Amino acid sequence: MKKILWFFGTLVVALGASAQFVPTDTLKYRIGLKDKAATEYSLRRPEKFLSRKSIERRERQGLPIDSTDLPVCRKYVDAIRKKGVHVVVTGKWDNFVTVSCNDSTLIKAIVDLPFVRSAEKVWTGKMEKATKRDSLVNVPVRSDSLYGKAITQIEMSRAHLLHEAGFKGQGMTIGVIDAGFHNVDRIEAMKNIRILGTRDFVYPGADIYAESDHGMCVLSCMAMNLPNVMIGTAPEASYWLIRSEDEYSEHLVEQDYWAAAIEFADSVGVDLVNTSLGYYKFDDVSKNYRFRDLDGQYALMSRQASRAADKGIVMVCSAGNSGVGSWKKITPPADAENVLTVGAVDKKGVLAPFSSIGNTSDGRVKPDVMAVGLASDVMGTNGNLRRANGTSFASPIMCGMVACLWQACPELTAKEVIELVRHSGDRADFPDNIYGYGVPDLWKAYLKVGGK
Helix, strand or coil: CHHHHHHHHHHHHHCCCCCCCCCCCCEEEEEEECCCCCCCCCCCCHHHCCCHHHHHHHHHCCCCCCHHHCCCCHHHHHHHHCCCCEEEEEECCCCEEEEEECCCHHHHHHHCCCCEEEEEEEEECCCCCCCCCCCCCCCCCCCCCCCECCHHHHHCCCCHHHHHCCCCCCCCEEEEEECCCCCCCCCHHHCCCEEEEEEECCCCCCCCCCCCCHHHHHHHHHHCEECCCEECCCCCCEEEEEECCCCCCCCCHHHHHHHHHHHHHHHCCCCEEEECCCCCCCCCHHHCCCHHHCCCCCCHHHHHHHHHHHHCCEEEEECCCCCCCCCCECCCCCCCCCCEEEEEECCCCCECCCCCECCCCCCCCCCCEEEECCCEEEECCCCCEEEECCHHHHHHHHHHHHHHHHHHCCCCCHHHHHHHHHCCECCCCCCECCCECCCECHHHHHHHCCCC
């Protein structure tokens, strides 16, 4: 833990994180930058802006460190701030700065700066934060099954055999980018989860454990480790809890927060990221996505997610819950390339009607794979188990199992892991836009690459 805390100090410097959170600001803009010509960093000295774990992950997978890894130029950030705005987050992979203010005329002066490529309003409103916690019961029902009622969630993909072989996620680090982690710090059944740290990009300084319960339920699918109550799919992995979703509104800025979150996850050395978030409809309807936008590149979130595998990270995301609505399609970042997009089935392997369908607008198969997302067993905010519906839960169930598979096959790259999982699906020979490659058999995947 000391190493993590030491690096966090250098991270603030490397990201130029002179970020200033001003909750009274009512406008936020994404400022796109043309280049990194004024950078003070060199690709020959990556230790100045990447953690040792992050560098080692790239080296282990034979991945280059490139210009997208360089922090946003500090000189550019300072020049933008001097125009009277506050810096909210920066994004080095896509090279942008998100700023807040109360005066839209300030943006005109920023656009005139020679290194600025674009400016887009991504939020207007008033910041909110949670102030109350749900009350606790903390008397979860016990079961004869070691895994509790969640046994089917892991047995469906035969990943319980990975656990039996000793692969339960030990040594793997998973970043959970979500909306909030309500009561995770107080629920008795979650006390033994290995949490390395938290970070809130929406409302820095807010209580991440008082916000939405969504991330708490998502985390429980992977991280629970209480025999005869619930064992998740990666019970011995370590976790970073990161908030990017503002549950009080729906604006493009949440993708800016998410971009900062995935870069933070990269910098602290995660191996996998689960994100059970997706966007296509916004409070500003002019920003709503169209099917043609689902090409893996149009949405900022999708571009960032696509880059994760290039950094050696396996990204697992929910397909979306629009299957019975007028939209029906997957929601960014589920359209990203080189990610595992997970749709939902029930405990008999039958499609959950709400599970969003593909394909992408450029013809790639989506979703990639399926997992239990109808009547999924999750932890509730009161400390007792409950059931929940959504691809939001299919995704972490899959993410945890993939973490165990990767632990068992450490020689694989992130992209190789993703392909291995896809091609272990029960529909791998005839993938479609509803089930994708189907329900994967992860024990079969393990044996395929030489497991014994």
